Amino acid sequence: MADWPLTSDLGPLGALPTAPRLARGFIGVVLTAWGLTGLADVTELLVSELTANVVRASTGPDGNPRYDNEGKLPLLWVRLLSDHFRIMVEVWDNLPPAIGTPVVRHPGPDEESGRGLEMIDALSEDWGWESVPGWKGKRV
Numbered sequence: 001m002a003d004w005p006l007t008s009d010l011g012p013l014g015a016l017p018t019a020p021r022l023a024r025g026f027i028g029v030v031l032t033a034w035g036l037t038g039l040a041d042v043t044e045l046l047v048s049e050l051t052a053n054v055v056r057a058s059t060g061p062d063g064n065p066r067y068d069n070e071g072k073l074p075l076l077w078v079r080l081l082s083d084h085f086r087i088m089v090e091v092w093d094n095l096p097p098a099i100g101t102p103v104v105r106h107p108g109p110d111e112e113s114g115r116g117l118e119m120i121d122a123l124s125e126d127w128g129w130e131s132v133p134g135w136k137g138k139r140v
């Protein structure tokens with residue numbers, strides 16, 4: 001396991017359409033502070049896709065958020081880690097497993113969606129997700 005001496009966290013954010021924009025702004029500010037602006041574009045793209053996936057998974061067929069049985073919005077968190085050369089991006093959500101999990105799709109040319117994780121797979125050194133013990137959600 002690599003050592004990541006630099007860490008910065010954002011959240012909780014409501015899993016709403018405004019979240020990817022907030023997450024991109026956070027990436028820009030933190031990478032500037034860390035002197036890693038050369039990695040900002042690709043990191044903003046990755047974090048946009050990951051947070052947009054949480055927003056999509058948090059939205060019901062009627063277009064409204066999937067409030068939990070206490071009436072609370074699904075939430076997400078972004079964690080950025082670095083060893084001064086490489087970056088690790090984590091996006092956490094508190095969605096129940098029944099909502100589904102991240103799976104790379106391979107859409108045909110006429111399909112309008114299903115390219116986010118394919119792009120992440122291509123642009124990152126590695127990616128994955130896991131459920132977190134004691135936590136109903138997951139970390140991607």
Ligand SMILES: Nc1ncnc2c1ncn2[C@@H]1O[C@H](COP(=O)(O)OP(=O)(O)OP(=O)(O)O)[C@@H](O)[C@H]1O
Nearest residue numbers: 053054057100101102103105113114115116117118
């Ligand atoms: N955080 C998540 N929680 C639950 N399911 C997810 C999550 N991220 C991805 N998925 C599942 O993985 C599938 C593939 O994600 P991917 O980002 O590749 O495509 P998409 O979001 O459907 O479309 P696009 O990213 O092209 O707009 C999603 O359709 C969804 O079923």
Ligand SMILES: [Mg+2]
Nearest residue numbers: 049053116117
């Ligand atoms: Mg997506």
